[in-house]
Amino acid sequence: MIVKNRYEAVVIGSSAGGLNALKTIFKCLDRSFRIPFIIVQHISPDSENYLIQILNDLNRLNVKEADEKEVPRRGMAYLAPPNYHLLVEPDRSFTLTVDERVNYARPSIDVLFETAAEAYRDALIGIVLTGANNDGSKGLKKIKEFGGVTIVQDPENAEVDSMPKAAIRTAKVDHILTLEGIAAFLNDLENPMNQP
Amino acid sequence: MKNNQEDQLETQDIEIALLMEALYQKYGYDFRNYSKAHIKRRILNRFNLSGMQHVSEMIHESLVNHKFVDQILMDLSITVTEMYRDPGFYRTLREQILPTFHSLPYIKIWHAGCASGEEVYSMAIMLREEGLYQKTQIYATDFNPVIIRQAKEGIYSINRMKEFTANYIKSGGKAAFSDYYTAQGETVKLLDTLKKNIVFATHNLVTDSVFAEVNMVVCRNVLIYFDRTLQDKVIGLFVESLPEGGILCLGSKENLQFSIHAPLFNPLIVNEKIYQKKIHF
Numbered sequence: 001m002i003v004k005n006r007y008e009a010v011v012i013g014s015s016a017g018g019l020n021a022l023k024t025i026f027k028c029l030d031r032s033f034r035i036p037f038i039i040v041q042h043i044s045p046d047s048e049n050y051l052i053q054i055l056n057d058l059n060r061l062n063v064k065e066a067d068e069k070e071v072p073r074r075g076m077a078y079l080a081p082p083n084y085h086l087l088v089e090p091d092r093s094f095t096l097t098v099d100e101r102v103n104y105a106r107p108s109i110d111v112l113f114e115t116a117a118e119a120y121r122d123a124l125i126g127i128v129l130t131g132a133n134n135d136g137s138k139g140l141k142k143i144k145e146f147g148g149v150t151i152v153q154d155p156e157n158a159e160v161d162s163m164p165k166a167a168i169r170t171a172k173v174d175h176i177l178t179l180e181g182i183a184a185f186l187n188d189l190e191n192p193m194n195q196p
Numbered sequence: 197m198k199n200n201q202e203d204q205l206e207t208q209d210i211e212i213a214l215l216m217e218a219l220y221q222k223y224g225y226d227f228r229n230y231s232k233a234h235i236k237r238r239i240l241n242r243f244n245l246s247g248m249q250h251v252s253e254m255i256h257e258s259l260v261n262h263k264f265v266d267q268i269l270m271d272l273s274i275t276v277t278e279m280y281r282d283p284g285f286y287r288t289l290r291e292q293i294l295p296t297f298h299s300l301p302y303i304k305i306w307h308a309g310c311a312s313g314e315e316v317y318s319m320a321i322m323l324r325e326e327g328l329y330q331k332t333q334i335y336a337t338d339f340n341p342v343i344i345r346q347a348k349e350g351i352y353s354i355n356r357m358k359e360f361t362a363n364y365i366k367s368g369g370k371a372a373f374s375d376y377y378t379a380q381g382e383t384v385k386l387l388d389t390l391k392k393n394i395v396f397a398t399h400n401l402v403t404d405s406v407f408a409e410v411n412m413v414v415c416r417n418v419l420i421y422f423d424r425t426l427q428d429k430v431i432g433l434f435v436e437s438l439p440e441g442g443i444l445c446l447g448s449k450e451n452l453q454f455s456i457h458a459p460l461f462n463p464l465i466v467n468e469k470i471y472q473k474k475i476h477f
């Protein structure tokens with residue numbers, strides 16, 4: 001059951017094709033949407049975080065790189081820095097680590113999702129988008145176990161479908177949606193006309 | 197009422213906290229103020245491999261089985277490192293900080309949390325190329341005795357040389373990187389002459405105190421694993437160890453912004469997290 005007003009964070013994992021997918025979601029978001037996003041996009045270790053610039057130019061949530069010990073705030077979107085895992089502590093502050101790669105990735109989506117699931121419990125929405133591996137499926141499963149909402153991009157519409165497919169196989173998924181559908185779902189959560 | 201998941205979570209958190217208490221009381225390893233989410237991930241990874249039924253069984257095992265303790269110590273000390281990690285940082289050191297060392301009669305550098313030593317040898321090579329190594333003493337410390345032994349050996353897998361060489365070049369290296377090692381089958385051994393002025397030793401930043409005054413502290417990617425209280429405590433050690441004007445280098449995602457010691461430092465090169473202890477008149 002979807003309870004409006006309950007959700008305090010949205011975690012998103014994307015890989016190959018993720019840049020376009022994230023852009024589409026941002027474009028479709030209402031400007032009034034304020035629930036913080038915490039995003040892992042797989043990127044090469046020494047790339048500049050150009051994604052921040054691109055998403056900020058869309059004028060929705062205010063996008064920045066996640067700093068260690070930072071606590072997510074409404075109206076913001078946080079990206080994991082290249083070459084660091086991003087974890088959410090029980091007090092919801094961020095930890096960055098240089099631990100080994102997980103699922104060949106650093107940052108890894110599973111690491112973010114699994115720690116965020118415990119920190120936010122049923123106040124969390126987890127979204128797996130396009131990608132060429134299976135990072136994020138175990139994390140999404142855990143989000144569901146802790147009462148959060150699980151969403152996967154429809155593999156039919158994903159630029160690369162293996163990551164969404166793996167997530168659907170592994171986790172109990174609440175919604176399989178197009179990118180526009182995901183944005184609409186999120187907008188609906190904060191639409192004052194819909195409040196109970 | 198708590199649901200099943202939440203109850204299980206609470207139980208596990210208590211078990212892990214007790215395990216940390218046991219490690220501290222029995223061996224003096226104090227992980228109680230490390231990042232909780234991080235410790236939990238590592239412990240549960242070990243637990244899943246152990247075949248045990250409950251995390252609390254790890255408490256007893258760690259009290260009686262020294263091999264198991266070594267294993268846990270390895271799990272909790274993330275020793276992932278590389279030569280010239282963040283080449284831009286080394287380039288900045290080479291171009292902007294090392295030149296100021298020429299006027300010093302003697303240079304002391306402390307690498308705190310040096311893991312298997314890649315960072316230390318990177319520094320030694322750079323000092324040598326800048327004509328400073330002869331008058332330098334390097335202290336390379338880590339709390340993990342196994343990793344310090346590896347650091348002392350200076351032997352690394354040949355598979356990593358491509359990456360290290362690329363980093364070395366990006367960092368402004370002045371020679372051929374292969375001048376600094378000899379290949380032995382699957383491994384390479386760094387030149388023994390690079391070790392001449394390096395002392396490797398175990399030192400725990402949480403429980404040990406300062407052992408020397410140094411001109412520069414390099415402590416990268418260690419503080420990210422600590423909570424705020426512990427970060428302040430450890431930065432306090434560096435404050436003690438550095439004279440006025442001394443240099444503190446942190447990892448690229450670490451900073452002094454929120455530290456109680458921030459007022460004692462000037463950010464010297466903000467992007468590379470290089471700080472200088474203020475000079476009081």
Ligand SMILES: C[S@@+](CC[C@H](N)C(=O)[O-])C[C@H]1O[C@@H](n2cnc3c(N)ncnc32)[C@H](O)[C@@H]1O
Pocket residue numbers: 098273274275276277278281308309310311312315337338339340343399400401402403415416417418447
């Ligand atoms: C990720 S490595 C960083 C290595 C290197 N400085 C670098 O940046 O590449 C972190 C190191 O900190 C060490 N460490 C963790 N806790 C410590 C403590 N309390 N005292 C000393 N070293 C510690 C670990 O053993 C590990 O080798």
